[in-house]
Amino acid sequence: MRRPNTTRVAAPVSRASRKRPAAKPVRPVSALSDADQFLLPTYKRSPIVFTHGRGAYVFDSTGKKYLDFLGGIAVNALGHAHARIVRTIRRESARAIHFSNLFHNEFQGPLARKLAKWSALDRVFFANSGAEAIDGALKLARLCGRPAEGAPANARAKTRILAMQNSFHGRTFGALSVTATEKYRAPFEPLVPGVEFVKFNDVVDLECKFDETVCAIVLETIQGEGGIYPVSEEFWERARALASKHGALLIADEIQCGLGRTGRYLAYQKFSSKPDIAVIAKPLAAGLPLGAILTNNAVASRVSPGLHGTTFGGGPMICAVALEFLKIVEDQKLLENIHARGQEIRTGLEKLKSKFDFIKDVRGEGCMFGVELSIEGGPFVAEALKHGLLINCTHDFAIRLLPPFLITGAQVREFLHRFEQILSETPRVVPAMESSSKVPLPAALSVAATASPSHVKSTASRSHLKR
16 A cells, blocks of 8 residues: 655745745834724834844834843744744745644644643643633633533532632633733623632632632733732642642643743743643744643543634644744753843842832742832833833833843843933832822732622622631
């Protein structure tokens, strides 16, 4: 019997297409005008048009160069235009961009194998984004909370989900339901019912709210949008123990902190125990949209065809790029670089903290830091743009730093020099403390749950339950 020919053949490219000139770039004024007229006003953007990037730098339409310490909000882990990523996209886009998940492609299985190895979990589902992956993880939790086949007739479904105060998991309906920040939730309530919020890193509050009706506890291993707050070992291990005791799932949101950003494959690997589900996205496909749910065989055993799905998730080109990203992290030993550069960044930030009395705290590790201020951070972000530096501010007071994994020692020194200039030259805006929306963290954490009518209702509705 003849064996099939599996030799890879590149798609033919015509001479005409090879000679076709590049499309003319859109003029910045036109781009801004079109955006103002036709886009939904969901973002407060600076009036800058970025045109391209190279390594740790991006360039705007005037040719100005910026050191990128934001990384597309933790997406561009390899910087911009990495040669191996560009080569992979060119090669695979000429072969096949999409088939469908009714069929196998040659990269989805190998990518799942690699992610299983990195995470020490067993199974993978590919989605299009982190928020979509969170939604899928919540569905799995509710599925596993239902009595299994052969369970006693009086077995009841577990439906409650515990999430964290100060959390952010995305803007889809499900992800928003486990996101605590009131300004994101309030316009869309009522959200998915059955969610209750726990004070982050408060073991007593966790134990008070955890019982046999809980199907899952979801937390960010490091709260990103909330200001770079790591989960404590005590809280993580207690959450793991309570989830195991009550037959619930521990879901780790590693969308921002995972896939190497802390100097580990996954941030939860600093602990001795694993989650039942880990959710990843941002850097996974080096800037292309791809998220994933990683889980164990026990959860996977409850899944059957038709219970979940996606049109675009896990296509051949995007999986090839993601696989190449993971290989680059391994081949270039980027975890070692992340550790080394992270130490340099922390040392530099601690020196700045001793020099500027409005720096309250420095949190984070690897290529993920938060600089907590006692004054508003927005003006520093605006001043940074003038100095050719990309950073951002979360929760009004925390400067967030997310440099690429391949950042060099020289670029760290360049950042620290520019950042010191920015801290020195920016006019200081003292917050109006009487405004409840301007309470610096972590003070705001203690009042976050009581601020939400849905939280109060949730607590009241189960006051009869034994705790």
